[in-house]
Amino acid sequence: MTSLALVFPARIDLFGDPKTLWFINRATGLVLLVLLTIVLVFGVLAARKSAGGKLPRFVSNEVHRGIALTAVIFLAIHVISAVLDDFVSIDLINIVVPWGSGWKPVWIGFGAVAVDLLIAVIVTSLLRNRMPESTWRLIHLSVFAMWPIAWIHALGSGTDAKSPAYLALSIVCALAVLAAALLRWFKPEPVPVPQEETRGTRSAHDGSSW
Numbered sequence: 001m002t003s004l005a006l007v008f009p010a011r012i013d014l015f016g017d018p019k020t021l022w023f024i025n026r027a028t029g030l031v032l033l034v035l036l037t038i039v040l041v042f043g044v045l046a047a048r049k050s051a052g053g054k055l056p057r058f059v060s061n062e063v064h065r066g067i068a069l070t071a072v073i074f075l076a077i078h079v080i081s082a083v084l085d086d087f088v089s090i091d092l093i094n095i096v097v098p099w100g101s102g103w104k105p106v107w108i109g110f111g112a113v114a115v116d117l118l119i120a121v122i123v124t125s126l127l128r129n130r131m132p133e134s135t136w137r138l139i140h141l142s143v144f145a146m147w148p149i150a151w152i153h154a155l156g157s158g159t160d161a162k163s164p165a166y167l168a169l170s171i172v173c174a175l176a177v178l179a180a181a182l183l184r185w186f187k188p189e190p191v192p193v194p195q196e197e198t199r200g201t202r203s204a205h206d207g208s209s210w
């Protein structure tokens, strides 16, 4: 029995069906993976001055933040429904401490590692103004590790993971994340030329004395 089940001793049969929590868990997991993909892709675009060509940068920024907030809500529902579901033996602690759950410990453990990384990213983003930019950035970039770890968790523990529709969706998401990573590391934006330098170059070309 999980610790939450001790707080709610009656068996939680939402809408009179013991499977409701399981359905909620699966549905939120799936939506969560898509949301985290969107957050990551728009995060990469928002960090670029020329975000996606015609897309104004503030739009990418707003999408990045708004969807990130929504993802946190879905994550909360996903993990709480897993803990409350009596069919699987997952305790509150297993949300953040990996590889200790009574049900599929390895795969659920990957989920816990993803949650830990996400918590680090969220907390450092809230404290961004109080830490060196380089520290914030290093921790923020761990989303590129978090995403594949969550993906492995989903593939290993999900009921739907073997269905062609789920596989297709998760491959599309993986390709989107891969494209974002390639854009981030292999297509850096041209470094803006400092104004002094621009002046100097122009003066050299037009022959002026400064």
Ligand code: HEM
Binding pocket: 022, 025, 026, 027, 029, 030, 031, 032, 033, 036, 075, 078, 079, 082, 083, 088, 090, 094, 095, 096, 108, 111, 112, 114, 115, 118, 150, 151, 153, 154, 155, 157, 158, 159, 160, 161, 166
């Ligand atoms: C960022 C973190 C996480 C993400 C993105 C995520 C996402 C997913 C996805 C996409 C699935 C597959 C759903 C399906 O195939 O129907 C899944 C399954 C599952 N997740 Fe997570 N998850 C995360 C963390 C966790 C944690 C920490 C727990 C446990 C405390 C957990 C519990 C479960 C369970 C029990 C299933 C299996 C549902 C089933 O029986 O099909 N997840 N997760």
